[in-house]
Amino acid sequence: MxxxxxxxxxxxxxxxxxxxxxxxxxxxxxxxxxxxxxxxxxxxxxxxxxxxxxxxxxxxxxxxxxxxxxxxxxxxxxxxxxxxxxxxxxxxxxxxxxxxxxxxxxxxxxxxxxxxxxxxxxxxxxxxxxxxxxxxxxxxxxxxxxxxxxxxxxxxxxxxxxxxDQAATRNRHALPGTAVGIDRGVKFAAVTSDGDFHDRAFIRPGEAERYRRLQQQLSRTRKGSANRAKTRARMNKIMGRVTDRRGDFCAQTAGRIVRKNALVVLEDLRIKSMSTSASGTLAEPGSQVRQKAGLNRAILDKGWHRLELALTSAARYTGTSVVKVNPAYTSLRCSACGFVTEGNRESQAVFVCKAPGCGHRDHADVNAGKNIKAAGLAVSACGDLGAGRSVKQEPVSRATGRTPHRGILALRGGEEVKGTVIPWPPPRP
Structure with a gap:
């Protein structure tokens, strides 16, 4: 290949x-x-x-x-x-x-x-x-x-x-039946459904400080001047090291994941749309522009798309299938019972199911990885392994053995909460 x-x-x-x-x-x-x-x-x-x-x-x-x-x-x-x-x-x-x-x-x-x-x-x-x-x-x-x-x-x-390199794509993985779901975030670059956290700092504190000062220096230079070219060259030198570290991290992480799993499931994220500016136009200025700018920098710094490319490239040598699923409600759905509401996720790292009789507690990113894995297994069971295609089958709830129903309102403390939940108590077969 x-x-x-x-x-x-x-x-x-x-x-x-x-x-x-x-x-x-x-x-x-x-x-x-x-x-x-x-x-x-x-x-x-x-x-x-x-x-x-x-x-x-x-x-x-x-x-x-x-x-x-x-x-x-x-x-x-x-x-x-x-x-x-x-x-x-x-x-x-x-x-x-x-x-x-x-x-x-x-x-x-x-x-x-x-x-x-x-x-x-x-x-x-x-x-x-x-x-x-x-x-x-x-x-x-x-x-x-x-x-x-x-x-x-x-x-x-x-x-x-x-x-x-004259290598041929393997038709069968060395560990058939293994699967993993990967949740990409801004706190950790990648969290798997197995509970593995993959992350590292790509820019050092000293480099970040020098880069900030060079940005200030660049803003004071005149366009087309020699000083502006020198400042830009120093900035590119720092960013070159950061890019190399990010590429090395993505390649090593992808290699470890595909060697252990025959199926890798990712969310079908529109990264370019997610990282666009919120400044809007002069007629209609955007809101929370600074917060959105910080989120955009965090998304681009973690290298979500580069990790996806690294997984696709490394999967050719191990026979791993890479599947992308619909990202809707993966961070809000309980991986144990299928209950979905905004109150399930108490913070960035804490997930506690609010369904009566469940109370499942897990790390929020690990819980999302489990939901992503379940959705990928449902897609592969239908034979639809194409990236970006619709999910044809909902993941089955472990508690009830039924698929979650959509369009139902959850009740929390006498208050209606919009979301996607299963009826509680579950209907009898």
Whole structure:
């Protein structure tokens, strides 16, 4: 199967300038192609990859700076643009800003890529128009190279090889019948239904303080100045370490989870919508903007989406199935009897069932993980393992052996509480 291998490059001064030029040309081609596609859509017409590629070849005769970058890297840029427009829509694809976009370009032809090992710690790769570039040999390639992508992050250049490691996806897990539900939160990055808490601090206190001071310094600099570029580079260096720690945490956590479970159940969360700003518009300003901003930072810091990607990638090697279920009421439903009301969750960590005769007490995140697991087992029992599909079967209550009924009001101290509950006492069969 296809997998990635990333290494840190050590280019010369001339090669660094060439990489910068390649990236700027690819960025210009992306933005020009996107503007052309949007203009065609405004007129009610379509523009695809083939005519754009033909026009690119013709534009090289008039704009010689397009010849700076290799031809197939520019063609790959148009191919990536075509795929993004088909998947997300032409007007939802973002521009590549010079200030915010991390420079990158791809060499899609494996016949033009050569890799040699120079020693225990060093290797070199030959890329078109760049020649031989040294890189840190931090791990074996482990397969046949399919493509190479060069990127710059935190002031360093990296090369990522897409390799075919000749491994086949396992049809059966080593521990069939095992399953786990994972609740992702802002207090702990991931809590399983087995009671395991996975979390770590990705930024150190000293780094957080330096980053805060750099943000203040950045606000005082003038746009386009050299000091602003230096400040942004220092900020990117700190965030680069944080990103690496988060990626390492997600990869290790995903590896441990998929090795022990044949079924991993996640909530189908719309993370992008959950982390949008609450500022609203000038006509209708939002409420609790500061609180929402703090919640957004906590969601993005825990790496919910990156953990999901890591689980999906690691599951290919163990035969684990990753299922996503409807997240509704998973944090409010009692995993023992199925009673659902807002009063069940007394705090962020405490869950106490308010149903008469139950009184189940558990950690709130563990209880949510158990509900997620039950929903995933119900989905897998129906044979619907597609991610993002509807849940076809409700989890069965352990106390009554029945599925919870919806649309019923709970009574708590003589007060009606909106929620989803089972009738109490349970109806007899």
């Amino acid at each position: 296809l997998t990635g291998r990333r290494y840190r490059l050590e280019p010369t001064a001339g090669q660094t300038m060439q990489c910068e030029d390649f990236a700027h040309v690819c960025r210009a081609v992306w933005n020009t192609g996107l503007e052309q596609r949007r203009e065609y859509r405004r007129r009610g017409a379509w523009m695809s990859y083939a005519p754009q590629c033909k026009e690119l070849a013709e534009a090289k005769h008039e704009h010689l700076w397009l010849k700076t970058a290799p031809s197939h890297t520019l063609q790959q840029t148009l191919k990536d643009l075509d795929r993004a427009c088909r998947e997300r829509g032409t007007f939802k694809v973002q521009w590549r800003s010079q200030a915010r976009w991390s420079p990158s370009f791809r060499f899609p032809d494996p016949q033009q890529i050569q890799v040699e090992r120079l020693g225990r710690k060093w290797g070199r790769v030959k890329l078109p128009k760049l020649g031989w570039v040294r890189f840190h040999w931090s791990r074996p390639l482990g397969g046949e190279i399919r493509s190479a992508t060069v990127t710059r992050r935190s002031g360093h250049w990296f090369v990522s090889f897409l390799v075919d």
